[in-house]
Amino acid sequence: MNEANGYYDPITYQVTQQEEGWTVKAVLDRKLKLSKRMRVRLKTVENGITLNGEACYLSKPVRAGDVVAIRMEQETSDDILPQDIPLHILYEDEQLLVVSKPAGLIVHPTSGHYLNTLANGVVYYWQAKGEKYRFRPIHRLDQDTSGVLAIAKNAYAHQMVSEQLKKGTVDKLYHAIVFGCPDPAEGTVNAPIDRNPENPHERIVIECGAHAITHYSTERVFIDAALVKVRLETGRTHQIRVHMKYIGHSIIGDQFYGIARPNESREERHQWIGRQALHASLLAFDHPISGERLVLEAPLPQDMSELITRLEQLDETER
Incomplete structure (x- = not known):
């Protein structure tokens, strides 16, 4: 990163023979995928948009080999206090x-x-x-x-x-440990979600809610519990927690969307983990500059692994 003069390194695109005759604006729109809002913003920045290193009109035609570039001013989050917190x-x-x-x-x-x-x-x-x-x-x-x-x-x-x-081209995969064994073992929950009119902090499935789709598949089955993999097609607030509750398989440890009247054994399992047993295990998307597909994964954390171990031990005891 070159932070000289308060700017980041420019993001560039070299015009091909097929694009000769396009305008600078067309290159920004079609190749750099610049939003109208950002294009307007960059026009207020000194040399925010350049053609071969020089400021230009967006209507200027380009030739093969020309380089269209954008550069952005440095920004900081001055309203966020720095604090030494370990990052993985x-x-x-x-x-x-x-x-x-x-x-x-x-x-x-x-x-x-x-x-x-x-x-x-x-x-x-x-x-x-x-x-x-x-x-x-x-x-x-x-x-x-x-x-x-x-x-x-x-x-x-x-x-x-x-x-x-x-x-919808970003892949988001989660793992959850839920009560009961979903039947069918894999399926799709297509149910709209919105705020609960009686509790604005809670989301519920409601006919007038926002479109929400969750896909799930069962990976492991225990006694009255299962490890499920979940893929989100939409991204509503608390979507997985709400949808799993909706189909009768609330997430273990979820004190907000958990079962309303747990029996003794389920109540005990709620205490086996100090939070909802939900983990974002994979995120995949195209890199904003190179276009390369990035696939980022995080293994199950210790508390969910320990919960699985306890469920395995319970299986052995009750067999």
């Missing part, structure tokens, strides 16, 4: 930082909760390396959900991956 980094380059978030860690500071978040740790990490970025999570994980989380280092990278999320 899965991948990092000049565009992205991908971490494995532990359970119990909130992603972003909220009103009255300014410290002990992932954002505090990431800002500290960047400052310690002498780097300047703004904290831009591409997606979110609940406080008590662990696993893969991607952070963009600039507005362009954030836009490019966010567009993939909207198009």
Whole structure:
């Protein structure tokens, strides 16, 4: 990263023979996939958009071999206090930082909760390396959900991956340990989700809600429990937790969306893990610059592995 003069390294595209005669705007739109909002923003930046290193009109035609470039000003998250929090980094380059978030860690500071978040740790990490970025999570994980989380280092990278999320080309796989054994063993939950009118903090399946689709498949079966793999087609708040409850297989340890009247054995299992047994195990998307498919994985954390061990031991005892 070249931080000279308060700018990041430019992002470039070299015009091909097939694109000769296009305008600079066409290259920005079709090849760099620049949003209208970002294009307008870059026009206010000195040399934010250049052709062969020089400022240009967007209507200017290009020739084969020309280089269209954009450059962005450095940004920082001055409203986030740096805090030394250990990070488990899965991948990092000049565009992205991908971490494995532990359970119990909130992603972003909220009103009255300014410290002990992932954002505090990431800002500290960047400052310690002498780097300047703004904290831009591409997606979110609940406080008590662990696993893969991607952070963009600039507005362009954030836009490019966010567009993939909207198009449904990002693969998001989770593992959950649920009560009961789903029947059928694999299937799709297509049920709209919205806030509970009686409790704004809770989401429920409701006819007038937002479109929500969850695919699941059972990987292991225990006595009155199962390890399931879940793939999200949409990304509604608390979607997996709400959908699994909806089909009668709430996640073990989920005190908010858990079973309403657990029997004694289920109540005991709720205490075997200190949070919902839900883990974002895989995130895959196209790199915002190279287009290469990135596949980032995080193994099951210790508390979920220990829960599986206890369920295995219970199986052996009750056989």
